[in-house]
Each structure stands twice: as C-alpha cells, then as structure tokens.
Amino acid sequence: MNSPRWLDPDEQRAWRAYLRMQGRLTARLNRELQAGSGLSLADYEVLVHLTDRADGRLRPFELERGLQWEQSRLSHHLTRMQRRGLVRREECAEDGRGAFVVISEQGRRAIAAAAPGHVETVRRLFFDGLTRDQVAALERLAADVLARLDDDTPGPDLS
C-alpha cells in the first residue's frame, strides 16, 4: 500500500466528534427507549422497517439490507423478538424463497406505544439544539456520503 493519506487535524477532530456523538446518542436513545417502552433501539428499528410496508412483512434479506446488520445478528435478534411475540415468521412454500418476517398485533401495539416518547427524546436530545440550517446541512451531508457508498466498488460480499 502507498503511504496512507492520514486525516488532517480538522478532519481528525470532525471524525472523532462524529464518532463520539454517534456513540453517545445511540446509547442514550437506547436507554431511554428501553426505560420508557421495554423496546431496544434494535427492536424499534426492525419494527419501523416492517411498519413501513402496508402489509407489515418483509423477507429476511430485505430487512438485512435495510438495517445493514450482519445476517447472523439479524437472525438471532429476530428469534428473540419472535419469542417475545413482536414478530412471527411465515413460511412461503409456493415460491421456495423462504419465510417472511411479519409484525404481530403485539408488535404493532408496542411500536405505537413507544413512538411518541422516542420521538420526543430524539427531538429533545438532537433537533431542539440545532438550527434549520444545521438540519438541512446534515441531510445534505448524509445524502452525499450515501451516494458515495452507492458508487464505491463493493467489497467481496456485494453489499
């Protein structure tokens, strides 16, 4: 490898601040969500993806892609959510493409109960401290990075 292009001091500060914000924000959101609703942030994200679909069902590979989790993590997590009655699996014998993951009535009630408090926390910890310009700049930055991730030659597993 050629000599690495290290981050300059501005980039280094921005990157560390981003990582630190992300870590602390995620930990705090998870803790407040758990305390208020019994759902983890991971449960919540799975349920959000399922409720984005009119019929509340997705194939595991669609969830994997949407959540960007490793397959084994997703599989273990869904098993635990199934045991708690938040989702169920439905076999789909006719086309041989395997099961659907389906949100249960209990899962729908759980996310409906959790959402107001969670959104309030997101607002309090994040949006209330930012200007409209900062919010617009964040959306733009995230879109730019996502476009770059789309363009970049994928690694061996074609994600």
Next chain:
Amino acid sequence: MNSPRWLDPDEQRAWRAYLRMQGRLTARLNRELQAGSGLSLADYEVLVHLTDRADGRLRPFELERGLQWEQSRLSHHLTRMQRRGLVRREECAEDGRGAFVVISEQGRRAIAAAAPGHVETVRRLFFDGLTRDQVAALERLAADVLARLDDDTPGPDLS
C-alpha cells in the same frame, strides 16, 4: 404524556438520512477493516482508546465511559480480545479498585498494521466526498449535540 412533538418533514428526512448513513457507513467500515486486518470496528475502538494513554492501560469503567457500551457488552468483548492476545487484564491489588485493561504488544502491532488501511477507507468513503465547510459544519453539529447530551438530565443510571 402531552401530545408528542412529531418531527416535521425536514427533520424526518434528515433523521432518516442520518440513521441510514450511520448504519451503512459503520457496516462498510467494519467489513473493510475486518477484511484488511482481521480486527472488527469494536476491536479497533477499544485499541484506540488504550493507545490514547501513554501507558496503554485503562480501568474498565473508563473504557465503558469512553466507548459508551453497556457493561456486559464490554466485558464479553474484552474476554474475547484477551483470548486473541490483543489485551490483557492486570490486577491492581493495592487499591482494591479492580483490574486494569492493558494493550499487549500484539495489540499494538495489530492496530499499527490496521490503521493505515482503515484511515484510507474513512477518507475514501467519507471525507473525499465532502467540502471543508461540510467537515467544519459536522464538527460543530456533533459538538452541539454532545453539549446537549452533557446538559440533559441523566436517566436513572447516571450515565
């Protein structure tokens, strides 16, 4: 609870874009780091925290605070890293405050070998697509959110 202050469409788009960027970027960085060095992003973060100290050692609670991981996750992860020879634990009998986590020679070699490739990936996927203004705005946004997290009344576990 009062009626929730839902996110408006601008905030909703920004929040979803942020979550999506964060999820995809973390997944990709983890995959490329693993493929290039055998370290996971979690291993890397632990080793970065330890190498930030001149003597390469931290108490578990300091690592827990720095990483913002749950105590059980940290404990399991350190056990696995210890088995792989990346860190070791040192008892500290004299003051009764428990063990230190210490980076090993092998851990130092592992992060020194991984860092150039990882930084190159961060640059390629993140900084190369952003302007200096975007980088400065990100640092400011992260600092604003971190200040808010510091000010906010902590939850029951005093994090």
